[in-house]
Amino acid sequence: MxxxxxxxxxxxxxxxxxxxxxxxxxxxxxxxxxxxxxxxxxxxxxxxxxxTLDREISTQQAAELLGVSRPYLVKLIEEGQFPHRKVGPRRRLYLEDVLAYKAGLDAQRQAALQALADDLQDLESD
Known part of the structure; x- marks a missing residue:
């Protein structure tokens, strides 16, 4: 909810x-x-x-949490990026796996921003 x-x-x-x-x-x-x-x-x-989220979430909830489309998330699941289980025709993802993936994305973004800032600083000092 x-x-x-x-x-x-x-x-x-x-x-x-x-x-x-x-x-x-x-x-x-x-x-x-x-x-x-x-x-x-x-x-x-x-x-x-x-x-509030359960320990397992739907692909739609996971996509919203990650800020991506559901079809893109399904593609990541099919590529093996997320462990999941099927409940009938539906996939359920483990919340802790989705949050760990999100933390990894956030760390990558932060590293890229820092690298960009470092490059800009180097250009200004030249």
Whole structure:
């Protein structure tokens, strides 16, 4: 389920108070970090969206998560990029595999941007 949440000014103020309270008595662990990130976004007045996913997701959900078309994702599955299982005629992908693939894509993009920035800096120094 995906629920868009656009904060009102009152929500933003409440998020700021909650964030201050969380920072005064810091909690540890992944959940605390997640809550802090969420509150920071809300305190800044940004809209947030919470998406709940099962451990296995459909090809459409995976494509949306990766920001690609479903046919392109199916092509990647057929090339062996993703382990999956079939439920009747439908493919189910493991969420952790999709997220790992996304992290790899993000790392590649970051490396390419850094290489481009380095090249531009070298050109400017010449």
């Amino acid at each position: 995906s629920i868009p949440f656009i904060p009102t000014p009152a929500d933003t103020q409440d998020a700021q108070r909650q964030l201050q309270q969380l920072q005064r008595t810091p909690a540890t662990g992944r959940l605390a970090g997640l809550l802090e990130d969420l509150l920071q976004q809300l305190a800044a007045g940004k809209a947030v969206q919470v998406l």
